[in-house]
Amino acid sequence: MYDYAFVHLKFTIPLAVLLTAIAYPVLNRIHVIQTGCLIFIAFTAALPWDAYLIEQKVWSYPPEAIVGPRLLGIPFEELFFFVIQTYITALVYILFNKPVLHALHLNNQRNPPAWMRVAKITGQLLLVALSVWGWKAAQVNQETTYLGLILVWACPFLLAIWTLAGRFILSLPWFATVLPVFLPTFYLWAVDELALHRGTWSIGSGTKLEFCLFGKLDIEEATFFLVTNMLIVSGMAVFDQYLAVIYAFPTLFPKVNRYPTPLMLVQSRLVNTAKYDLERIEGLREAVERLRLKSRSFYLANSLFSGRLRIDLILLYSFCRLADDLVDDAKSRLEVLSWTAKLNHFLDLHYGDSDATEDPKQKAKRIDAYIKEAFPPFAYQALHLLPTQILPPKPLYELIQGFEMDSQFTFHGNSDSTDLKYPIADDKDLKTYAIRVAGTVGELCIALIIHHCLPDMSDSQKRRLESASCRMGIALQYVNIARDILVDARIGRVYLPTTWLKEEGLTHKIVLDNPEGPEVIERMRRRLLDNAFELYREARPEMQRIPSEARGPMIGAVENYMEIGRVLREKKEGTVFVRKEGRATVPKQRRLRTLLRALYEQ
Numbered sequence: 001m002y003d004y005a006f007v008h009l010k011f012t013i014p015l016a017v018l019l020t021a022i023a024y025p026v027l028n029r030i031h032v033i034q035t036g037c038l039i040f041i042a043f044t045a046a047l048p049w050d051a052y053l054i055e056q057k058v059w060s061y062p063p064e065a066i067v068g069p070r071l072l073g074i075p076f077e078e079l080f081f082f083v084i085q086t087y088i089t090a091l092v093y094i095l096f097n098k099p100v101l102h103a104l105h106l107n108n109q110r111n112p113p114a115w116m117r118v119a120k121i122t123g124q125l126l127l128v129a130l131s132v133w134g135w136k137a138a139q140v141n142q143e144t145t146y147l148g149l150i151l152v153w154a155c156p157f158l159l160a161i162w163t164l165a166g167r168f169i170l171s172l173p174w175f176a177t178v179l180p181v182f183l184p185t186f187y188l189w190a191v192d193e194l195a196l197h198r199g200t201w202s203i204g205s206g207t208k209l210e211f212c213l214f215g216k217l218d219i220e221e222a223t224f225f226l227v228t229n230m231l232i233v234s235g236m237a238v239f240d241q242y243l244a245v246i247y248a249f250p251t252l253f254p255k256v257n258r259y260p261t262p263l264m265l266v267q268s269r270l271v272n273t274a275k276y277d278l279e280r281i282e283g284l285r286e287a288v289e290r291l292r293l294k295s296r297s298f299y300l301a302n303s304l305f306s307g308r309l310r311i312d313l314i315l316l317y318s319f320c321r322l323a324d325d326l327v328d329d330a331k332s333r334l335e336v337l338s339w340t341a342k343l344n345h346f347l348d349l350h351y352g353d354s355d356a357t358e359d360p361k362q363k364a365k366r367i368d369a370y371i372k373e374a375f376p377p378f379a380y381q382a383l384h385l386l387p388t389q390i391l392p393p394k395p396l397y398e399l400i401q402g403f404e405m406d407s408q409f410t411f412h413g414n415s416d417s418t419d420l421k422y423p424i425a426d427d428k429d430l431k432t433y434a435i436r437v438a439g440t441v442g443e444l445c446i447a448l449i450i451h452h453c454l455p456d457m458s459d460s461q462k463r464r465l466e467s468a469s470c471r472m473g474i475a476l477q478y479v480n481i482a483r484d485i486l487v488d489a490r491i492g493r494v495y496l497p498t499t500w501l502k503e504e505g506l507t508h509k510i511v512l513d514n515p516e517g518p519e520v521i522e523r524m525r526r527r528l529l530d531n532a533f534e535l536y537r538e539a540r541p542e543m544q545r546i547p548s549e550a551r552g553p554m555i556g557a558v559e560n561y562m563e564i565g566r567v568l569r570e571k572k573e574g575t576v577f578v579r580k581e582g583r584a585t586v587p588k589q590r591r592l593r594t595l596l597r598a599l600y601e602q
């Protein structure tokens with residue numbers, strides 16, 4: 001009785017609910033629209049086809065297996081199958097594609113590698129051949145009818161999608177395409193096999209090849225689930241390709257509000273690929289690589305963001321990291337000052353009073369020429385792609401000032417007599433330093449979030465968020481210092497204020513010589529962490545005011561970093577923590593747990 005409804009109750013609905021719960025924290029309105037459109041297309045495309053199959057008696061349903069109501073002869077349970085299968089596969093696709101930055105996969109659009117051209121054309125020819133064969137096979141009532149009907153229905157759609165987005169699909173990582181096709185397919189094969197076994201539905205003999213893949217699963221049924229999942233996954237990828245164009249190229253789409261409009265999607269389809277700025281894509285790839293190599297916490301967090309905000313955060317990270325590295329790797333104080341002067345001049349070129357009549361293209365050329373002349377080639381993209389049109393200048397200048405403060409350490413050596421020259425003399429200096437190198441980063445991050453997610457926010461709201469994000473930046477920097485006492489000492493730096501050292505009867509030299517040694521250092525680490533967590537507690541509630549699409553990911557990024565502080569605090573209670581190159585690190589699983597908790601609890 002009602003077997004078909006039970007198939008849904010037992011197998012498809014629970015899976016859909018489980019996937020929804022897993023994907024919920026990363027789902028945004030775009031995903032909902034994307035999935036909704038696909039369900040609508042799948043439903044309308046399958047309706048006449050399915051009705052024809054039932055009329056031709058290819059498929060039949062024992063009356064006792066279904067509840068009763070039908071549309072065009074199709075039982076309601078079957079109609080529901082179109083919806084739920086599309087929903088399940090779309091969610092699997094969304095989950096596996098979350099870490100993928102689709103913009104990076106637009107690079108093969110203009111000059112694709114030879115293998116990709118061959119694969120695309122081969123795919124097109126194959127799909128044409130299968131459509132023709134399917135058409136012929138479906139004409140006559142014979143063993144190939146059902147397979148023919150599947151192919152003649154699905155292959156033209158697949159051909160259209162492959163023509164629109166074949167190269168993009170081919171350049172995506174396999175886990176983002178192959179897994180979302182095959183995981184739901186294997187599951188549905190198992191469900192189908194069960195239903196065929198129980199007689200919930202049956203396929204008319206004489207219209208199938210009588211070849212089973214396994215058990216009672218006819219090859220036609222197996223093909224049906226495979227091609228429909230291919231349609232769903234490639235349909236999602238087409239959307240993502242056009243969204244990627246909108247997000248990646250601000251020159252083509254200067255203003256993207258919170259969500260791109262359907263018109264923008266059409267326009268993005270119509271953009272000639274010759275207009276794609278592939279140099280920007282290469283620069284973006286370099287920025288992602290820098291992020292991957294240099295920061296595990298922010299790399300993990302970046303995949304939770306979406307749209308142009310994600311791209312701009314990555315570009316901001318790349319600039320900050322590059323500037324920090326230029327200063328850190330300098331061989332003399334003079335070299336540091338030369339880098340900071342060049343960075344300041346770079347900012348002046350963007351933000352300084354320039355000739356209002358100058359053509360923006362001319363100005364961009366002038367800045368580019370300066371970058372090429374003053375900085376090494378590896379710095380070009382990080383500077384060239386910094387989204388200065390969105391970022392406020394003040395925090396950027398202050399950040400450079402912070403790096404200048406840093407430079408005072410490196411070249412003072414380990415001498416006891418130089419105590420007074422250490423730049424962090426007291427609490428005030430410590431705070432100034434943290435504001436400059438990290439409070440500013442918080443303000444810059446929040447500026448990007450406001451620009452992309454809530455441009456109409458009131459000034460007072462903006463100021464509140466800016467102040468909280470600055471405090472949160474300071475908190476993160478204190479954790480950073482507490483973590484790196486050993487690493488910093490190795491390069492002649494002590495960020496613990498001189499006044500703190502004096503209170504404990506220490507000198508910089510003692511810390512430099514034995515950064516792990518005396519218990520007093522541990523006490524100071526705790527003091528630093530206490531300050532960090534106090535600021536964190538003040539600023540954290542303000543994060544609830546961040547617009548929803550950035551809130552969870554930002555909380556995830558911050559919590560991941562603060563977790564380093566928690567790990568360090570646990571040390572005092574005797575917990576062992578893992579160290580990499582002298583730094584305390586949060587084990588991978590714990591980092592992942594923290595991120596998930598932040599997302600679910602946001």
Ligand SMILES: CC(C)=CCC/C(C)=C/CC/C(C)=C/CC/C(C)=C/[C@@H]1[C@@H](COP(=O)(O)OP(=O)(O)O)[C@]1(C)CC/C=C(\C)CC/C=C(\C)CCC=C(C)C
Nearest residue numbers: 295302317320321438441442468469472473476477480539
């Ligand atoms: C997801 C994503 C890609 C985020 C990017 C965030 C970003 C732009 C980070 C820049 C990091 C950076 C290289 C800055 C240069 C100065 C510096 C070294 C600062 C320290 C960062 C630690 O990075 P790391 O551990 O890799 O550095 P070292 O190996 O020690 O050199 C800092 C501790 C600063 C980080 C500060 C922030 C990310 C700001 C935090 C505040 C917010 C996110 C706003 C919160 C909002 C409210 C409303 C409270």
